[in-house]
Amino acid sequence: MLRLLPANLTGAWGSPALRVREQGLMALSGGWLGPMAPPKCLLVPESHRFDCYPERRVVVTQELCESRGCCFIQSPPPAEGKQGVPWCFYPPDFPSYTLESLNQTALGMVGVLVRREKAYYPRDIQKLRLDVEFETDTRLHIKVTNPRYEVPLDVPQVMKRAENPIYSLNFSWDPFGVLLQRKATGTVLLNTTVAPLIFADQFLQISTSLPSKFLYGLGEHRDRFLHSLDWNTLTLWARDVPPTESFNLYGAHPFYLLMEEDGNAHGVFLLNSNAMEVVLQPAPGLTWRTIGGVLDFYIFLGPDPNMVIQQYQQVIGFPAMPPIWALGFHLCRWGYGSSNETWQTVRAMRNYQIPQDAQWNDIDYMDGYRDFTLDSQKFTSLPSLVEDLHKHGQHYVMILDPGISSTSPHGSYWPFDEGLRRGLFLNTTKGQPLIGQVWPGFTAFPDFSNPDTHQWWLENLQHFYSHVPFDGLWIDMNEPSNFMDGSEHGCPPGELDSPPYTPAVLGDSLSAKTVCASAEQKVSVHYNLHNLYGLMETKATASALVKIRGKRPFIISRSTFPSQGRYSGHWLGDNRSQWKDMYYSIPGVLSFSLFGIPLVGADICGFSGSTSEELCTRWTQLGAFYPFARNHNTQKEKAQDPTAFSPAARTAMKDVLLTRYSLLPFLYTLFHRAHLQGDTVARPLFFEFPGDVATWELDRQFLWGRSLLVTPVLEPGVDSVTGYVPRGMWYDFYTVRSITLSPDCSHPCRSLPAQGSSVNSSGELLKMSAPLEHLNLHIREGSILPTQKPGTTTEVTRGNPLRLIVALSSDATAWGDLFWDDGESLDTFEKGNYSYVMFNVTQVGWSPPLLLQGHSVTKEGGEDSVWLSCHARVLGKAFPSSLLSRLYPRMSPLSPQVLTVSDLGMSLSQGFSLQWL
Template sequence: MFWLHNVPSDQPHKPPTPSSTNRTDAQGSKEQILSVTVPNPQACAVIAESWRFDCYPESRAVVTREMCEARGCCFIPVSSSSTSSSSSSPSGRHGIPWCFYPEGFGSYSLVSVNDTALGEEGRLVRDTKTYYPGDIMTLHLEIRHETNTRLRVRITDPSNSRFEVPITVPNATTKADSPTYSVELSKEPFGLIVKRLSTGTVLLNTTVAPLFYADQFLQFSSSLPSRFIYGLGEHRSTFLHNIQWTTLTMWARDVPPVEMTNLYGAHPFYLAMEEGGDAHGFFLLNSNAMDVALQPAPALTWRTIGGILDFYVFLGPDPSSVVSQYLEVIGSPAMPVYWALGYHLCRWGYDSSNATWDVVKSMRNYGIPQDVQWNDIDYMQRFMDFTYDPSRFSTLPELVKDLHFHGQRYVMILDPGISSTEPAGSYSPYDEGLKRGVFINDSDGNTLIGKVWPGLTAYPDFSSDVTHEWWYDNLKRFHEKVPFDGLWIDMNEPSNFLDGSTNGCPSSSLEDPPYTPGILGGLLRSKTLCATAQQKISVHYNVHSLYGLMEAKASASALQRIAGKRPFVISRSSFPSQGMYSGHWLGDNRSQWKDLYASIAGIMTFNLLGIPLVGADICGFGEEPQEEMCVRWTQLGAFYPFTRNHNGIDMKPQDPTAFSPLARTAMRQALLLRYSLFPILYTLFHHAHVQGHTVARPLMFEFPGDVKTYGIDRQFLWGKGLLVTPVVDPGVDYVVGYFPAGLWYDYYTGDSVPSKGEVLRLQAPLDKINLHLREGVIIPTQRPNITLWVSSGQPLHLVSALSEDGSASGDLFWDDGESIDTYETNQYAYIVFDVTQNVMTSQVLRSHLEATYITVESASFYGVKAEPDRVLVNSQDAAFTYRANQVLTVSDLGLNLSQNFTISWM
């Protein structure tokens, strides 16, 4: 639905337009400039503090009245004791802004609008210049009603092409026939209001502040329907963002995770909850450096320094649907190879291949599960890609051969920086790279040289297909020497130990734009490449935050070509659509309890950003962990979708074999527990791949009507029904967790835990992580072993958590674990389980050879209210046990997974 009007009825205030005057420049042409009128103080004072939109966002110093009023804005200093904010700096930079837009600040007008095949298009005109250079005075507006739950809006320069993010998005050809949203347009000033038809909730209202569209400064604001907003990665924060004057900056940066800092990736997507439990999403398809400012109105402001305004609104209405709709645009995550879901072990500082090998052997000797062994940069010769040290790592090929013999895998690190100082003819990756023109150039067209671990380095331009081929050729040659199984791509923001290059960076508006977002270091080139560096598709200014995505795409493609199997890639830097090519780890954390806790928000956030294969360095990368903390972290890490223990150089070993027998046993139990749950975890990744679902899931996703779940980030779910409540504090033998209303069951015992929506205290000795099953779910588990290759062939055990009415359901996806596109080519098995009225049925919806080797060994039913007299398996009497806590177990079934069966009791 679509409406056009002059002033929206729900607009907080009507902005009139400042007057303008003409100025003649030296060439005799006329240019309109802003004729500033100092706002009326009384009119300024009536604007509520929470609705004050910052008119001086670029200032890092004190904003004076003179500076503010020179822009035609209101100036009202706010005391730190203001009741509206607990934080206000002298400039308002980190609190209520002292300098803010008045009613009537100049913006664009909608001067024409027409219907199109997909929606509407219009022309926006600005009458006066702003205080940023390069104003684009006329804009083209395009509104596309792409689906009933997806709206797309593009605002572009009709006279000049501008950079657009080169990821593939759907190309809608027909207009949605029954959209769940309405679109209203304000003409003077221009504004866009999007509402949910079913409730009338305003999802987007851009009339709350003026629109800016200059060459290097694009800004728009919108109200939010509530304070509950999530996403906007990558930042270290709580899962639920704080909207009390918080600014989140996006510009990929190599920095250990700290609060209020732009980290490794850039994800301009948020999910917001509405009153009543509905949810919607918003995605700004823009890769330039940007700030997202949150304020308690509630409202937010987008500020980006390039590209175009191209954004989507997703209508959900539930949180899971919002994520699925977002992934329909950016691409669903790849189905991981099965061993990716095992336990990974790594450290920087093994010192030799034999030392690495010794740890693997020790893990085997203690019977501790391990699927993958990694090496950090110390395996390389002088830290150079595609080499290994012939003195310290001479037995690396033999180590990899041994891993493969034991059903294990090997992953190595690669950094993008290619050494540029080796003698000519001695290091082919650089020599060939120069010949083939694969490296990023400086603004003069010469190879840009930075500095990373090997010393002076050149950087491959992964925006070029030629570079992808060069990357593949080098990986293939190295694979012939060391048959690695996966890649860890690090330092790919890209990181640089210098600011820009060895020659610095030229003076340019690209290097020092009129507005620089709040990035660490204050300069776009801080610890990375010059913004003016030249890449095939654009200057680095536009594509910097895409570097990790483009390298991941090249790496996944190369591995698939080399091995003919699903590629395994873990990347530090990321951007929307990254999940199609790689997973992610949360960076160089520290061995502290707060890092353990923060990792939960991290994995939940990246799941809603479309990268479900995510985890943090278990036990921490920097510093040395306490034994208790490492045990608790291993228990939590066993439920990361991606599970890796990794620590830094010069630290004591922190693999499970390095600790006391008590701690080692607790870690082993946690990892065996993960391996036993592999069937459900693998099935969850299938649903992520096919349907865009989350794997590690916030409670809010399953209980959107329960506001108490909205801020929970000390617990999470696997799928819809396995609740994980880890210990994240030191020195305790209990944990407190919230249980949404309903019936829950202790996973280990089957004891029922009814809840009316309560916080419960749970016993948590050092060797236990609390798990609970939600009523109504069935999960398949498996007898674990020390590798997933062995575990995945073991018999299944089905656990049914019955609802009050005795019902439950679940499913299982199964294939060979490594072939490409098994779902797309129908090379898989899919089985659904259902319990109704004392009868479990297993229905094989699709069969595949791999499933014929698997048997169902046993089944447990939690919540069987009365002891049965008989249990029948395929109409034949079967032995069973029934415990006083209402758990029915049937063993020794020997049922073939690929055939339908029934289990009933009476």
């Protein structure tokens, strides 16, 4: 549906005129209103003031502001470190673009936008093209452009216009604006008439109102999961900096998800790789500012938040299926000192029978920190260590940095010499390789936008693999990081390195701790490609690993961009051994779940600084439920692998890691669903309970899929934790004991009287017992979890019998599923080399008997040896004394709420049914 709105139907940039007037009069009693402010300026309430002078290195005066034709009203200064109400803001009649023409196309419409008055940034563009495509019933594509750089993302082509979209689209002609509504509710999702559209060569800006304050995404930042709209600016420009609040970090993800007041959700993605900032204000409103590219928006209508993320990944691509060993426990540190010391750590883990699937090394394995080299003295036994790992069903992962040493004490260094000969490095504006400084000293930077660089990268990896047959790669420092600003000679003068407007980047320069924006690459200048550097390196690395090993590649990358999940996972960077860093890891993991990168985690126990035993124990309990679980710390600090602590702490860590390994079939199936359709693995509670507003701000707990609630302890010196338990029955994972709630517990939080108790919640905060050795895990009613007897590696665990945990709902139903393949081959689902089993419990008639069934689909070449050979555990009803089964298993009633069915001994590839009366 399309409707064109005449300009006289809008007031102060799209707000109804009467409403703005009333709010403006209310604003007269607050703030510092200058006596010379024009009446039209006084009509704009503070929360709706869109910044006309965002430059941060300039003290905005009335003269500067009014030279742009904007309103100036000085407001009270904000708190230290905070932004406040802008003093310089757009008046209601500020000139913008006019929609001059609009014509229908096969997929939507095409229009022309014209600006008749110049904007205040240089080289503003007079005429723009507007493209609108109604791609699906739940996805709209709006693009405002002129011929210039666009991100080369492989987006699926749409061949047919949506027939029954759940949205309606309206336009304002003059000033131009987009108004997008949800048909079912009338909620206005976007209204860009609230501020003028500006489109200059190096400054693009568009603003919109928002239907609520519940906004998530826009990474990568260290922040609460739910962003504050209190004049909050989020900058997107890949940067090497330890995670710190208010700064741009390693990756760039211009995507947000917003919960509407009625529980519906939508998402917005700006496909743009240039330096960018997103300003949030309490109107509620949002402003996108970028200094290049085009305004290429995809809007996803959900309406469920899970569906929004699935729809987003239909555009950027679904994540790759990881090898199953990637889901085991990983161990690393910078500072092992030698391969023998690394080996000693591995042996200690085995000695204590603590699960471990992968051993990593940081840059100290290299000769002089040079890629593709081996310290022949300290790490001479590394090939033997890798051979030993493989014999024990374990794996080896090593680090690589993109900076290639441009000097060598040995006279020649093939990676640099050959890269230079082929012309594969970033160049200066003078056509010479740009030289910066990273760990090995002076370095050049490979141009991964050049296909020839991919071949050179492969050849280097092949050569090293012939000596050290690694299983996966950790690619670090790929923002790219540079210990100099720009290069050894700085950056040349010009508007690429010193643009007319610089977003709020850390260091106040695009070249701060990275290369010059003017650096030349095969596809474009680095100004356009900087945020894509990590993604391009990852694609080259994934391609090389497939060619070398012929198996699913395992890659963890520090810098990321939309579509990264198709090639790698991510870790949250150089965190610290502090309690607040452990907390911030949860919003980080949940945010990357939104970004389509489910294989994500933080350095367990912290990277920098020395952890305490209590912190590391609690962090290991939390980290055991990161989708990607790695303990990693820096050199010259105390060791923090599980074997370094007291027997009590070591046992607690071992137990929670064994719990993770017991859940590998469930976790692996979650990753299959992510790969197949874009489901999240680690999931915020509101994804499952969008109608429960109390879940919308929660970021100290999370779910695995829909079924498992994780409530970690995030504070020192406590033996209990308060968590929110959504409505329904939740069974304790460990003991599965039902309880009677204490009647004397005061509102709003009541206590569970015993550790390991199940609860029937009305949707409330509950205080749970949490001694140091205990992590609270609860299974949601109506769930069936496939598990296994845990071993010390995924290889051992996969050989153990499967078990089912059946958590019945109040109406005696439950469901779950299991995806199973060989755990490492490429494209097993696509080729049909897998088994898939759907489990469900149904009630026959109005009362028992109940029927537990497994419906199996085993493709040709699939895993035929999936055996449920131990038992099924059924939770939630008072069971009768007789049990009928086609297989006549033995029954062991443990309590009125738990039934264990033992000795099943059946192949799930054939399906089964189990019935009791």
